[in-house]
Amino acid sequence: MAVDVSLDGRAALVTGGASGIGRAAALRLAEAGARVAVMDLDEPRGLETVDLIRAVGGDAVLIVGDVSRDNEAKSAVNAVVEQFGRLDVLCNNAGIIRRRTVLTLTEEDWDRVMAVNVKSIFLMSRAAIPAMRGTAGRGSIINTGSGWGITGGADAVVYCASKAAVVNMTRAMAIDHGPEGIRVNAVSPGDTDTGMLRQEAHELGQAWADFESGSKERPLARLGQPRDIADAVLFLASDLSAWVTGANLVVDGGGLAG
Numbered sequence: 001m002a003v004d005v006s007l008d009g010r011a012a013l014v015t016g017g018a019s020g021i022g023r024a025a026a027l028r029l030a031e032a033g034a035r036v037a038v039m040d041l042d043e044p045r046g047l048e049t050v051d052l053i054r055a056v057g058g059d060a061v062l063i064v065g066d067v068s069r070d071n072e073a074k075s076a077v078n079a080v081v082e083q084f085g086r087l088d089v090l091c092n093n094a095g096i097i098r099r100r101t102v103l104t105l106t107e108e109d110w111d112r113v114m115a116v117n118v119k120s121i122f123l124m125s126r127a128a129i130p131a132m133r134g135t136a137g138r139g140s141i142i143n144t145g146s147g148w149g150i151t152g153g154a155d156a157v158v159y160c161a162s163k164a165a166v167v168n169m170t171r172a173m174a175i176d177h178g179p180e181g182i183r184v185n186a187v188s189p190g191d192t193d194t195g196m197l198r199q200e201a202h203e204l205g206q207a208w209a210d211f212e213s214g215s216k217e218r219p220l221a222r223l224g225q226p227r228d229i230a231d232a233v234l235f236l237a238s239d240l241s242a243w244v245t246g247a248n249l250v251v252d253g254g255g256l257a258g
Ligand SMILES: NC(=O)c1ccc[n+]([C@@H]2O[C@H](COP(=O)([O-])OP(=O)(O)OC[C@H]3O[C@@H](n4cnc5c(N)ncnc54)[C@H](O)[C@@H]3O)[C@@H](O)[C@H]2O)c1
Pocket: 015, 016, 017, 018, 019, 020, 021, 022, 039, 040, 041, 042, 065, 066, 067, 068, 093, 094, 095, 096, 116, 144, 145, 146, 147, 188, 189, 190, 191, 192, 193, 194, 195, 196, 197
């Protein structure tokens, strides 16, 4: 007898789904039976994700939009409800990083990182929650945090601030929306092999091979793969986590264990 992680009949919206963790999460949710809307600024790569989902027999659409803009958040949710007739799962995953200290970061970059990583969760969730109320207790919001939402890290002051905000706003949202049958959890990845991580090596002026070997220094001595994080997203989206809300699921090969 198989364990039931089926999302048949449900609809999911994954932000930042054109790349890395978001793409893997979109694909995983589709493999479990959800119809998936991918929201991203990057149209060509977003279409690639849609094609990957369709190639495994899934149903997907792309919504090109900026998660930090209220009108685009509202239109995205409206488009999902129009297309799929419902919205059960919202993955607030889009994010950006700047490897800077308070002395080297610009005010514009502070505002942009906070807008994309934090304000977007407010805007997307505000748009989505009314639609999720109709899902008979199956609403699940999954916010992508980070190990750096729990510990600090060098040259990443605004990113650390933003991800700590994500982790704690997840708890606050869980308290507010649990009574209406909507669960809110965070998944906090450790270093995962995506475009973002490679961009960090570049920003820090480090060769990828050196950066990568540093990232592997953890109990399970390897980099994370996007699928590692996507499996945690699937757990939090499915009924297997029916009594889990306000949690921060760290998926990092044990990086924060010590
Ligand atoms: N890769 C890691 O090591 C790691 C570790 C911890 C947390 N995270 C978090 O995981 C999430 C996904 O990161 P990733 O590593 O897959 O990065 P990525 O750069 O591969 O993907 C991020 C996606 O978000 C999209 N995006 C950026 N700004 C957007 C906006 N304003 N509106 C809509 N889409 C936007 C990008 O176009 C891109 O497709 C982020 O929140 C990131 O902070 C990543």
